[in-house]
Amino acid sequence: MLPKIARGVHALSIILILMFLLAPVILVFPISFSADAYVAWPPSAWSARWYVALLHNEEMVTAFRNSLLIAACVTVITLVVAMPAAVALTRWSFRGQDALISLFTAPLLLPSIVLGLAILVIFAGYGLVSSWPGVVIAHLVITLPYALRVLMTGLGTMPSFVEDAAGTLGAAPWQVFRQITLPLMTPALVASAALAFIVSFDEVVISLFIAGTQLKLLPVSLYHYVESWTDPLVAAVSALLVLGTLGIVLIVERAIGLGKAVSK
Amino acid sequence: MEKRYGSFAPSVADLSFSLGQGELLGLLGPSGCGKTTTLRMISGLVQATSGTIRVGGQDVTHLPTYRRNMGVMFQSYALFPHMTIAENVAFGLQMRKVRKPDIATRVASALAMVRLDGVADRKPRELSGGQQQRVALARALVVEPDILLLDEPLSNLDAKLRDNMRNEIREIQQRLRMTTVFVTHDQTEAMAICDRIVVMNRGKLEQIGTPLDIYERPATPMVAEFVGRINRLEGQWRNDGAIAVGDSLIRANANGGTGRVLIMIRPHRIDLAAAGEPGAGSPEENMVAGTIRHITYVGDTLQYAVATAGGLLQVEKATSSATDPFQPGDSVALRWKTRDTLSFSSEATG
Numbered sequence: 001m002l003p004k005i006a007r008g009v010h011a012l013s014i015i016l017i018l019m020f021l022l023a024p025v026i027l028v029f030p031i032s033f034s035a036d037a038y039v040a041w042p043p044s045a046w047s048a049r050w051y052v053a054l055l056h057n058e059e060m061v062t063a064f065r066n067s068l069l070i071a072a073c074v075t076v077i078t079l080v081v082a083m084p085a086a087v088a089l090t091r092w093s094f095r096g097q098d099a100l101i102s103l104f105t106a107p108l109l110l111p112s113i114v115l116g117l118a119i120l121v122i123f124a125g126y127g128l129v130s131s132w133p134g135v136v137i138a139h140l141v142i143t144l145p146y147a148l149r150v151l152m153t154g155l156g157t158m159p160s161f162v163e164d165a166a167g168t169l170g171a172a173p174w175q176v177f178r179q180i181t182l183p184l185m186t187p188a189l190v191a192s193a194a195l196a197f198i199v200s201f202d203e204v205v206i207s208l209f210i211a212g213t214q215l216k217l218l219p220v221s222l223y224h225y226v227e228s229w230t231d232p233l234v235a236a237v238s239a240l241l242v243l244g245t246l247g248i249v250l251i252v253e254r255a256i257g258l259g260k261a262v263s264k
Numbered sequence: 265m266e267k268r269y270g271s272f273a274p275s276v277a278d279l280s281f282s283l284g285q286g287e288l289l290g291l292l293g294p295s296g297c298g299k300t301t302t303l304r305m306i307s308g309l310v311q312a313t314s315g316t317i318r319v320g321g322q323d324v325t326h327l328p329t330y331r332r333n334m335g336v337m338f339q340s341y342a343l344f345p346h347m348t349i350a351e352n353v354a355f356g357l358q359m360r361k362v363r364k365p366d367i368a369t370r371v372a373s374a375l376a377m378v379r380l381d382g383v384a385d386r387k388p389r390e391l392s393g394g395q396q397q398r399v400a401l402a403r404a405l406v407v408e409p410d411i412l413l414l415d416e417p418l419s420n421l422d423a424k425l426r427d428n429m430r431n432e433i434r435e436i437q438q439r440l441r442m443t444t445v446f447v448t449h450d451q452t453e454a455m456a457i458c459d460r461i462v463v464m465n466r467g468k469l470e471q472i473g474t475p476l477d478i479y480e481r482p483a484t485p486m487v488a489e490f491v492g493r494i495n496r497l498e499g500q501w502r503n504d505g506a507i508a509v510g511d512s513l514i515r516a517n518a519n520g521g522t523g524r525v526l527i528m529i530r531p532h533r534i535d536l537a538a539a540g541e542p543g544a545g546s547p548e549e550n551m552v553a554g555t556i557r558h559i560t561y562v563g564d565t566l567q568y569a570v571a572t573a574g575g576l577l578q579v580e581k582a583t584s585s586a587t588d589p590f591q592p593g594d595s596v597a598l599r600w601k602t603r604d605t606l607s608f609s610s611e612a613t614g
Contacts, residue, residue, distance in 0.1 A: 160342065161338045164329075165344075166344070167308075167309065167329040167330050168413075169330075169356035169404075170333070170360055171359050183346045
């Protein structure tokens with residue numbers, strides 16, 4: 001009898017934890033289809049009016065487009081910078097290597113409010129605040145450590161000696177990289193691209209500091225919107241964000257398998 | 265063909281040997297002795313600190329790996345996991361810009377040579393360890409390398425497969441007359457297939473010779489102990505060319521020397537007889553009295569530990585269906601040929 005009860009408790013606790021984690025995420029979907037003028041549960045009637053309102057909200061549409069563009073730029077630059085860095089840090093050995101690895105991953109440990117403030121102070125002097133390059137550089141500070149971690153793990157878990165083997169078969173170093181290292185790195189590359197994109201797109205705190213008032217970014221605009229309005233428009237935006245993120249995760253899963261992308 | 269090494273990084277020092285066309289040379293030694301480092305220096309994966317490596321008269325010491333034309337088979341096989349078996353084998357040919365139709369023919373014949381037909385379109389992970397190894401061998405051979413380098417090729421296989429693969433490697437090597445360097449820590453493996461063996465220890469050369477030389481005429485006690493079980497006795501040279509061990513006299517393969525001497529005898533070269541006809545031995549044969557302490561039965565042999573005046577000696581006899589005539593506690597006479605008595609004067613004992 002007891003094992004049966006234990007199993008039941010086990011299953012129930014898993015369901016409770018999942019509900020606790022997912023409830024807010026799931027809840028934004030029904031709320032986004034509310035016909036009410038304010039966020040309330042349950043909605044008194046259903047409609048898609050907040051999605052229509054969103055399409056006509058010029059600030060949100062601009063911010064959405066800006067955030068997408070910034071995230072795309074950040075992702076590309078992240079990969080271009082992190083890939084050679086990861087190769088250098090795992091394949092070569094030189095003095096100060098460990099110190100460099102710590103330095104490159106340190107931003108992950110700093111509260112983003114500290115980073116945001118520090119970057120603001122420095123950028124102010126160069127006129128980078130509220131500019132596209134400024135935001136991209138600021139985002140790189142937090143996306144690079146993630147990408148570097150994932151890529152270094154990917155390089156570290158590559159089957160041993162395959163690159164050596166390619167060399168002995170007559171492949172010059174760049175051919176080894178093109179034909180062996182790069183294909184074997186694909187899962188890690190896709191994973192770090194997805195991570196960089198999501199991190200950049202979602203970043204609130206640093207963007208709050210750096211984006212200023214002229215350059216609209218979605219998380220910042222959303223944040224300001226919630227400060228002054230309580231209508232379900234934010235739920236509509238959130239629902240789209242959740243779907244977008246889910247889409248990226250599905251692409252990663254389809255391309256390489258999520259478990260493989262994150263763990264290896 | 266010639267290769268010469270000067271002194272290297274601490275892991276390999278002052279190593280020098282040459283390799284004949286079509287020869288299978290073994291690099292034998294305990295783990296960490298520098299044999300794999302030596303192999304990696306030949307292939308160019310590790311740069312020699314000093315010294316030269318020459319292949320067919322050409323100095324390749326400073327050539328990068330990809331220009332050396334060596335076929336390397338790695339211990340872990342190092343197959344490319346994202347390529348099919350055929351693509352793996354074809355890789356070296358593509359790098360050499362061989363024409364497409366020729367690549368297909370050569371890949372097919374290389375796979376046929378290692379008796380791997382019908383797996384060309386599979387991925388390495390779908391193959392067993394033994395099959396992966398054959399792929400690695402085909403991949404290394406298909407480019408017709410100047411030298412084939414095998415790094416512990418059999419160590420990841422189970423015992424039965426290992427013997428088969430060993431003989432197969434030897435058979436292919438002889439058929440192609442492929443100059444080959446074979447790294448192993450297993451003396452049986454090295455003895456079984458190598459033309460000559462280089463025994464290494466702590467980055468240094470101990471001996472180069474045929475398997476027979478290495479086994480019967482080891483240059484150092486390290487070599488003698490590495491290639492099989494062996495007894496050690498400490499003794500003192502006497503002026504008449506005999507060696508005093510405890511209160512017995514032993515004659516060795518060497519005619520004489522001075523000072524302390526280390527004597528080594530293989531356990532299976534010692535004969536065991538019931539005590540009773542004592543004799544002082546002869547110039548060709550040593551004889552020592554002893555008492556059996558332990559008898560260990562290990563299936564194909566019986567191992568006796570016999571206490572003698574000079575110390576404990578291990579004796580090994582092939583078992584037969586007849587009952588063992590000896591019991592622990594029996595007094596016995598040990599006899600062995602003087603030419604089986606290896607002696608190392610103290611300066612050589614290290």
